[in-house]
Amino acid sequence: MSGISHQPFAPTVTELRAGGDRIRRHRHDEHQLVYVSTGVLAVSTAGGRWVASAERAVWLPAGTWHEHRFYGASAFHAVGFDVDSAPLADREPTVIAVSPLLRELLVACTDETLSAPEVRRIRAVLRDQLRRTRQEPIMLPAAEDPRLAEACAIVASDLATPHPLAALASRVGAGERTLSRLFRDEFGMTYPQWRTRLRVFEAMILLAGGTPVTETAHRCGWATTSSFIDTFQRTMGRTPGAYRA
Structure with a gap:
């Protein structure tokens, strides 16, 4: 194939x-x-x-x-x-x-x-x-607007670093309200909702490769392991440890 x-x-x-x-x-x-x-x-x-x-x-x-x-x-x-x-x-x-x-x-x-x-x-x-x-x-929907696509790429390249919407908009040459509207219009979700989904996606991939839960939480941008476990379990229906196992 x-x-x-x-x-x-x-x-x-x-x-x-x-x-x-x-x-x-x-x-x-x-x-x-x-x-x-x-x-x-x-x-x-x-x-x-x-x-x-x-x-x-x-x-x-x-x-x-x-x-x-x-x-x-x-x-x-x-x-x-x-x-x-x-x-x-x-x-x-x-x-x-x-x-x-x-x-x-x-x-x-x-x-x-x-x-x-x-x-x-x-x-x-x-x-x-x-x-x-x-x-x-x-x-994870693909962006059509080049400003939104660039913003998504910036966040995805460094999940461990917080990217406030205002700072992200400035980097891609858009107003904060414009970028917020693009997330809603193209993805049907807010910027925080999209970022959470992206982090869960990446966490699934890391866990599948054997990365420990605490390290996965850090690399995907969660402040604490407990907050990562809570978000992952609500999204995926089981804990990161169970998923990794």
């Missing part, structure tokens, strides 16, 4: 990937659901970034150009779906919650040792579960 820019069919596969591995920008003529039962997968498109983990999978509609990067040793599972029988109606990439049952179905569906009748039965249950699963708006 790594060196292919276009595939008529979205493959259904299981692959073991090392931290740092990449799958170059490509697209499929079919829908695909991507998931990692271990490790963390960052999925990038023209519209933003999504993160797949043991609790979340990313739905990629047919024709979506995307690329992958793996963090930590990862077990990668991809399931392709014909364009005429999609279990999800979304026309944009989205993150879905992965229940214990859905996890086992995704892993089993990509097991190459199963017979065709077994795979068909598993896929039937998988489709039912996907239609019932909840979606989670966990993504």
Whole structure:
């Protein structure tokens, strides 16, 4: 998969990937659901970034150009779906919650040792579960305005340093109110909300690579480890320590 820019069919596969591995920008003529039962997968498109983990999978509609990067040793599972029988109606990439049952179905569906009748039965249950699963708006949108894009890059390059909105606006040549409006208009969230989401994303990646919780909190800009644990647990549904384990 790594060196292919276009595939008529979205493959259904299981692959073991090392931290740092990449799958170059490509697209499929079919829908695909991507998931990692271990490790963390960052999925990038023209519209933003999504993160797949043991609790979340990313739905990629047919024709979506995307690329992958793996963090930590990862077990990668991809399931392709014909364009005429999609279990999800979304026309944009989205993150879905992965229940214990859905996890086992995704892993089993990509097991190459199963017979065709077994795979068909598993896929039937998988489709039912996907239609019932909840979606989670966990993504980092890509900025269109160059001032907003520059501001995002500044913050992302040094999460450990606070960047007040006024100072950030001055650096990118915009007024504070203008930059605040750009965050709301393009991302649908305030600057503090976006920065928190960015820090959680980066924390997921660091934890997947084995970085200790306290160091992760410091590198992602939290003043205390306890505040990091609280924010991460509210966002991800479990503590950083449990996530890292």
